[in-house]
Structure formats: C-alpha cells, structure tokens
Amino acid sequence: MARGGWFRKQSRNGAAEATVPDGLWSKCPRCGVISFARDVERNLNVCPKCEYHHLITVEQRLTLTVDENSFVEMDAGITSLNPLAFPDYDDKLNSDRAKTGRKEAIVTGRAKIDGQTLLIGIAEFGFRAGSMGGAVGEKIVRLLELAEQENLPVILFTASGGARMQEGLLSLMQMAKTSAALARLDQARIPYIVVITHPTTGGVYASYAALGDVIIAEPGATVGLAGRRVGNQDMGAKLPEDFQTTEFQYRCGMVDQIVHRRDVRGTLGKLLMFLTEARTYVK
Amino acid sequence: MARGGWFRKQSRNGAAEATVPDGLWSKCPRCGVISFARDVERNLNVCPKCEYHHLITVEQRLTLTVDENSFVEMDAGITSLNPLAFPDYDDKLNSDRAKTGRKEAIVTGRAKIDGQTLLIGIAEFGFRAGSMGGAVGEKIVRLLELAEQENLPVILFTASGGARMQEGLLSLMQMAKTSAALARLDQARIPYIVVITHPTTGGVYASYAALGDVIIAEPGATVGLAGRRVGNQDMGAKLPEDFQTTEFQYRCGMVDQIVHRRDVRGTLGKLLMFLTEARTYVK
C-alpha cells in the first residue's frame, strides 16, 4: 500500500499544514486517520472521519462560496514593503509570492452570492500565515470604503496569525485603521459579516474579525488572542480542552453560529437576504 | 444606668430600623454597640464604632446635602391611589402619611449645592419602605422632564424595597416609565447622578438607581435585585459575606465610589462642577 505524500511538514506554530497532499493519501492532522486525498477533497477538504476543516486556498473558498464566475478581484497589485528593513522579510515575501501566486495575505473583490452583489475578502493563510501588514490593512480599508460608497454588504473570511511582526508598529496600526473604517461602515448601517476560519488569532481577532454584525465560524478553528501556548505559560491554570477554539468562543458569546463548511454558503445567502432587504416601513 | 428607648422594633424585611431613638441611648443594629443617641446624631447618624450608616429622614438628608434654605419642594401633593383595591393598602398609605408627614415615598424639588442649581429627589424609606408606585414614578418623571426643559443636573438618593406590590403591574411599569425619561435625559446629555443609600433593591435598583452617569453609594448599604434571602433559597451556593452590599456592587463594577456620609456633599459638589462646566472647546 503506497503511502506517499502524507508526511507533511508541520509549520512552527502547529497551525498550518498542507491542505491537499501531493500523493494519493492524506493524513488528518487532528484524528490521524489516513484517507484517500480525493475523498477528502470531495468532502470540501473536511476530514470524513472527524470533520476537521482543512485549510483551503482562496480559489477553493471562492468556488465553495460565491456564484460561478462572479468574482472580480480588486487591488491585486497591492503588496508589502519592508519599511523596517526587517531581517529576511524581503526573502520571505518573495517566497510567499512565488508559493501562492498572490501579492498579499488577503484577496479582495466583488462577487455575488445567490445573485446578491457583495464585497468579499478572503484571507490567504499560505501568505505569511495570513498576517496583517500594511498591504492587508490597505486592501481591507479600500474594500470597506467602497462598500460605503456603493452601499454594498461586506463579508470577510478571516485566517491569520495576527499583526505582521516584520512591519513593527506600522502593522499594529492596521488594527486601528481597519477598525476605524468599520466604525464608518457601522454608522452607515452597512452589513458586515465575518466568517472565522482556522486559525484566527492576535491582532486580527482583536480588530476586524471581532466586529461583525454577525460572526459565524467553522468548527474546530483556533480562535483567540494570544495562542494557547502563551495562555498556558502565563497561568499554570488548567485550561478547558477546547480553549481558544470556535466552540469555546461560541460558548463565551463571541460567535453567532458554528457553521460546517458545507453550510457556509447557504448561511451567508440567508444572512444577506435578511440584512440587505429594502427597508420598506421606515417613514 | 437608664437604657430606655433602644429596643427598636425590627421591620419585617430586616432592612428598616428606627433611625433616631426616642431615648438617650441607641443600639447599633450592625455591631450592637450602645452609644449616646446624641453622639450618633452628631456623627451624621453613622455608628461611631462600626461606621454603620443609619437610615435618616429626608430632612436630615437635605441638611447634610444641599445649601441652607435652598430646597424648594415640587409636587408635594402627588400621592398614591389604590387602583387594585389591594387589601389594607389604603390603611397603610394613611398610616405612612401620618407617620412621615409626606404624601409619598420620594421628595423632589429644586436645590443648590455649592451654589450650583440642580434638581434633587430623595427617597423617604419610612413611607412604604421607599417603594415605587404610580406617585413615585410620576414625581421622578416630572423631575426628569423639568431637568430636560431647564437643562439642570439631577441627583437622586435611592432607598427602596423595589416596585410597590400593592399597585400590581401598574407599579412594575414605573420601571419602564422612569427609565424612558432617563433615556431622553441621556440623549439630551444632562448629568444624572445616583446616590445609593441603604437599602436599594428590586425594581428600583433595576431601573433608575442603576442608570446614573455616575453612581456613588454609602458604605454597608444593602444593594441588589432580589434580596439576600431569595438568593440563598435559589442557589444553596455559598454567598460571599458582603453579598448584595455596596462593597459587593463596587467590586462587581456597578458603583463608581463608596462615599462615607460625611463626604457625600463634597463629592456631589465636585461631580456637578465636572459635569456642568461650560463646553468651551466644541465648535
């Protein structure tokens, strides 16, 4: 029995793993069960055994989420500089650009779901672990400003290790920058929906990921501020099994619904219907 | 050694006790120490031993709080009806009217503190345990509406067993009535300060007593929704020593400052200065 390809490299923080193995077989990072890669793919990259939601690419996410051929990308050329001349950062950026074919850790654009036009942003976790630097912040704010101008709802799919360390304080400020744009969207009463996917942590969870009018999350995702390790070190206290997961955040009142990947599209369609319907009764 | 007058009748709910004894001596209901009544009075009716804040009358409160001769009462004639024909209610009202010389469980009016004009309401706990029926609700709302008209700050001293049972649902609605008037005051950006005194519970704590821009409280007061007894029954859990007191509510973030009776006036004067100063910089 051939077992090629399922020994995957684990990334440093344990969060990322290759999503679709090169070979025939795929080993689930949570339950360890080995499945036909094709079966996992057919199951929307959800483990057929334990329902672990594998990371997926932006293309896969778009296919699962928006109406066929409806996506038109915006600002694809916006990319990071290295303002701090941070060691190795240029190399890492170049390598991620080559690896993902993207210029940044988020893809933004216009799309339709069930025929309803919206603006959408999808994190590319494969690019610098989805972290938020100046380019990510700028792309999100452009999306939000356009939403206000055109009165279009916004959906953001989050997956991020947080603010991008290599851009120092400039990246921290992207938290304020995106949140300020969301304040304006809020005042303009434009719907903003967040879909939290694995993993969503740090400065991203402490800014736009936590500010949705409605927040849904895929099951089993890591969701929290500082990461389980940090928490452990700081406290010595016993942590619940599901600390800093979707389920934990749901129990703590931070998430409206835990939605299986197969139902995300339907849920978003319904939410858009509720949030964008004409306000007939207001005189 | 004469000990006349310090055997006081305890009221049913354990909250009320006569404030100034008829005789020479006074026994503290908290620490049990017997003091000269005159010494207790000179100490603002605070136990010289344990700092227990005795209930005081509206007159005493006014003397302690507002500029001399500055108080002008409003709506003194507003009094309760017995809309439910509730058993014994008329008798109880009449008896409390005779006992307190008041028509209702709150006294409202115009006064000055440090020369600053304000509207003030002071609960008369001796009248139906300070409970809120239609007359109390009406008097408070008139005060709040006047405050909005004349752009004057409002201070309410609370002491109440809650909504007045004998007026049934009509009294429950006073919670909504007073809170609605406070919503308008809030929108008009008029300062509203609450001084919680012993005891403040039930529907009063769950409406205007909890809605101050700033909330201060005298030490040791009973403050809570349902009363300690109820809590005990419902839970069987071990309650903290200071459950449903000023100190408990302060620890839980509900009270800005615990203020000794001797400092209430000074604190209010300072707060009024901060809250009513002209807004010079707004263009």
Next chain:
Amino acid sequence: MLNNPLDFEKPIAELDDLIDEFKLASREPEMRADAELKGIDIELQIAELETKREALMTQIFANLTPWNEVQMARHKDRPYTLDYIRTIFKDFMELHGDRTNADDPAIVGGFAKFQGESVVVLGHQKARDLKERQLRNFGSARPSGFRKALRLMKLAEKFSRPLIIFVDTPAAEANLMAEEEGISSTIAICLREMSVLRTPIIVVIIGEGGSGGALGIAVGDTILMLEHAVYSVIPPEGCAAILWSDRSRAPEASAALKLTAKHAAEFGLIDEVIGEPLGGAHRDHPLIAESVKSSLSYHLDVLKNLSIQDLVDRRYSKFRNMGRWENTDITTAVVHVSSSD
C-alpha cells in the same frame, strides 16, 4: 389529550379518556359486538359524552380564578417562544452570544421572515423535558441573556427591521452569578434603550410575564397578551410570603395582584388580549399560532404607517402615562387614572 393536566382540567381529562375508550371500542369488531349484545349504543354514548365535555369545558374555563390563570400561564403543554417562531415565522436564523462572556439559552432570538418581511424575533425560552428546562434555566434570563437581547435589538434598529418579542418567564435570574454580572443594571439598560429604539417593537406576553425579568424585554410600541397569560409585579407566591409569610396562600395573592390579561387591559397597560381556544392555548397550538400571527400582522401594519419619530414619541407617551396617582395639592388637584383608557 394533555400530557400534564392541571387539577381543574382533570375532570375533562377523565372524560377524554372515556371518549377515547368508546372510540377504540367502535373500531374493534369484537368490542362492538360485545356492546351491541349489552344494548349499548357506542355512537350515542360518544355523542353524549362529547356534549357533556363541551358543557364542562365551557363551565370550567368561564370560571377560572386568577390562580387558575397563573396555572394556565405556566402550563407545561402551553406553546413556548420557539413553538411560535417555528409556526408563524419562516427561515429562522438563530443568533447567539452577548459578545461579553456567554450565550444564555433562556433567551433565544435571531432573524426571521414574518409574512415575507425580514424581522428580528426574540423571546424567553422555557422547555418541557427536565434536561432542557435546566438548560433554559426555566426561562429565567441571566445578565448575558439581556445583553444578547439588547444586541439583537440594536441589530434590528441598525437594519431597520421590526422587532417581535415573546415574553414568558417566571422572573429574572437573581443568584450570585447574576448579581455579580449586574442583573439589575442590565435590565435597567434594556428598559432605557428599548424606550428609544428606532424600530417598531411588538411584544406578546404568551405565558408568564414575571416582573422585571419580563419587562426587561417588554418595552414595546404594541403590547399584546394572550387570554390566559399573566403579567405581574411579583410572583404570587412571593407576594403571599411577604403579606402572610405563607407561600401557599398564592391563590389569594393572585387575586389581589390583578395579574390577568383582562386586568392588564383594564388598566390600559396592554393594547390587546388575544383570545385563546376554549380550554387554553395548549389545547390547540396551530389555532393559537394563527391568532397570534393575525394579531401581529394587523399591528405591524399599523406601526409601519408611522414615521420613526412618531413611533418613538408615541412609545414614550405610552409608558410615561402608565400608573395611577392623584394630586392633592389644591392648586393643581387632579386624579390621574392611567394610561390609555
């Protein structure tokens, strides 16, 4: 047939059992034969029993005491908030969480379609089986429940969706944790914010309207109340305990408190009593749902014809005028005999 008949419903339940027996007999050839042999006319018996039952029903339910009304309002077979949401609304999308520290199952809510229109619906949720009743904390909301409710109300305001609220709670939770999290403050904030919320609010008291725990989500433009619901400043048991140190005298207290829908209407505190099927809502869930739906539909249309500013001003006047008092000051003597009557 009822699963949990109240004491005064038992004579009806016994008749129901008897009728069922005859009906069974009529379908069983052997039993039919046996009956004919004995000269018993099964169909006639059934008809007589049903006539008797109808008379009994009318007699019992025309003479309910206030305490009986309390029992009816607490009836375990009575439809709960989610029952109404499932029958009257479409596409219910439940939203969870107070964005502070919990999701309180004692209050449910979310987006839904009401007659094709998007609305926000929420309410207290009781339950029938013990495990779910505990989960729902018997319909007693904690601070997180009120925070969730307020969050949904603000969503309704933000997106200009009418708000439809079902009230059914014995009281707000008042245990240690509730006090620690400011149950009083949370209710007070709900009262204040609802009074100025810029969207139409219709409240339906479907079962128990238990004091501040009920009112905390019941400040609306239109307050509807089911015929056998109750709405009270204090649970009758608590009232009896205070008056007579005897919780078992709750029936007397119920009478004194005037906590029925009829009284609430007389005092001008609610806008409409929604009639229930004979014997109560619990005997015909689809029928009561239809009545609630048609009442909601009517009143929502009325509210939709108002401007937002009129709506909010009207809501203020409504609650501002609740309560009775008189002014004995000779210069301004007046008796205020309430709200909208």
Next chain:
Amino acid sequence: MLNNPLDFEKPIAELDDLIDEFKLASREPEMRADAELKGIDIELQIAELETKREALMTQIFANLTPWNEVQMARHKDRPYTLDYIRTIFKDFMELHGDRTNADDPAIVGGFAKFQGESVVVLGHQKARDLKERQLRNFGSARPSGFRKALRLMKLAEKFSRPLIIFVDTPAAEANLMAEEEGISSTIAICLREMSVLRTPIIVVIIGEGGSGGALGIAVGDTILMLEHAVYSVIPPEGCAAILWSDRSRAPEASAALKLTAKHAAEFGLIDEVIGEPLGGAHRDHPLIAESVKSSLSYHLDVLKNLSIQDLVDRRYSKFRNMGRWENTDITTAVVHVSSSD
C-alpha cells in the same frame, strides 16, 4: 539616587555613591580633619566626580541601544499614570467599574481638572511594590479594564470633555478569564468606538506601549510619546521566541522591531516625542511632569480650535493613512510611504 538601577546605569550609581560619601565627609568635622591631614581636597574631589558623572551620563544615554530603551521604558522608578495624574491634574475624582462585572485596577481613570478645565483622564496603571503590582496585574488590562475605559470615554463624549490617556502596559491580559470575557472583542470595540468618539483625544505613551493592550486605548487625535518609551507590535522577547526560539535574544529583536520613540516618529505614527531629563524620566519626576503638561497644553489648544466634525474626520485620515505598501499593478502603480511624513 535610584532604587532600582539598570545594568548600564550602575557605573553612574557607583559614582553617585562616591559623591555621596564625599558630601557626607564634608559635613563631618572629624572626617574633614582627617582628609585635610591626608591632603585631600574634598570639594575638589566632589567637583571632579560630578564632572566625570556628567560626562558618563551623556556618554551612556547618548548611546542607548533599542534594548536599553526597552529597559528604560520598563524602569521601576519611572513615573506611572497616577504619578502624572497627581502632579499635572487637580481634583482627580476616580471613577470605578465597567458596569458589567468588575473594576479593573490595571486601568485607572476619572474626572480631573487640567489647567482649570474639566477633562476625563485615564490610563494603564503599573505599580512598584510587589503587592500592588499584582493588584494592578502589572498594568495588563483585562476585558473589564477596557470596558471601564470605554465607559469613561463615552462619558467624556457625552459631556464634551477632552480625553487625556496615558499608555503604559506590557500587553493586554490573555489568560483563560480574559479569553472567556472576550479580550479580543473588547479591544476591537474600543478601537472602533475611539475612532469616532466626538471629543478630542490626546494619548501619551509614557512607558511601555505593548501591542493591542496599548493600542486599545490609544486611538487619539494627537499621539505623544516620551523619549525613552517604546511602542511595539510584539514584546521583543516574544519576537525573539518566534524568530529564533530564544527569548534571551530580545535585544536583537528590539533592534529589528524599531520600537523606539524616534522610529515611531520617523514612521509618522506619533505626533511628537517629549524629551526626557538626561538619564530618563525616572531621575526627575517633576521635570518630566512639567514637560508632559506643557505638551498636553499646547496640543489641547490646537485640538480645541477644530470643529468636532473636523476633529473626527482628521482622526480617521490619520489612522487610515498609516502603513506602508506599494501597488505593483502597472495601471495604478504607486508606493505609499506612510501617513504623515
């Protein structure tokens, strides 16, 4: 004399000790006599030592590494928020409580008078002795701290009082309880609400500006930063752990992170660096207080000349333009080299 000299301050501390000894000797007749006998001129010695000390101070503090700056920012003798509040403000009236479930001592705030004007002042609070440091949670705010801060900000807005905020925190608390109470959500809400708060906001980074825990109360119209304060997206130890799995390489990480006031100014992320007394704020509390006061005074006057709408629009532009990126799309190619520079 310092109670807690840093490593690189120790040569100065040693000189200080020596100078103190000579000064003591000069006041003691017996020691003076002894010195004269030995031909030692005490006054000359002191003068020489003081000259040497000054040269040493200049030399040391002109050549601080980024890691030294981190040490300076964390210096235990450095003035904390309450030190500034006590010296720069009058009539401080502390307000407590988040109106939800706690009062977080890691954030203090209330009303105060600044140059005769009512303001709201708040900030992180560290402490010196161990017991109070634990009470203050080392300046790491919990969700309740951010809720209290937001409550005070809304009070400032409601009563149109300028808001003055001192930032000094290693990071936001991130333990189990903080996660349970939505530390991330609370910070996010602060960021959103501060950006549209309709009152002038001046922020002063006085010590450690520790990532989200700092920024959560640092969205202002004017951001001032003390010369030896630091402001960083991540603690240098954490950065070193990620880059090299070695927290002890924090000095290198400090350099890479460009977390000093000078860098923050160069990147256009702060509006002014407030110079400290030679050797740092901790060597002269009154002097640094005077500098902070005069800077606050100047900037408050500037802000007061703006209309509220201009103020809020300007604040949006300020943060909206932070960050560096380039657009490689040939049709719209542009390099954005930041904010206000």
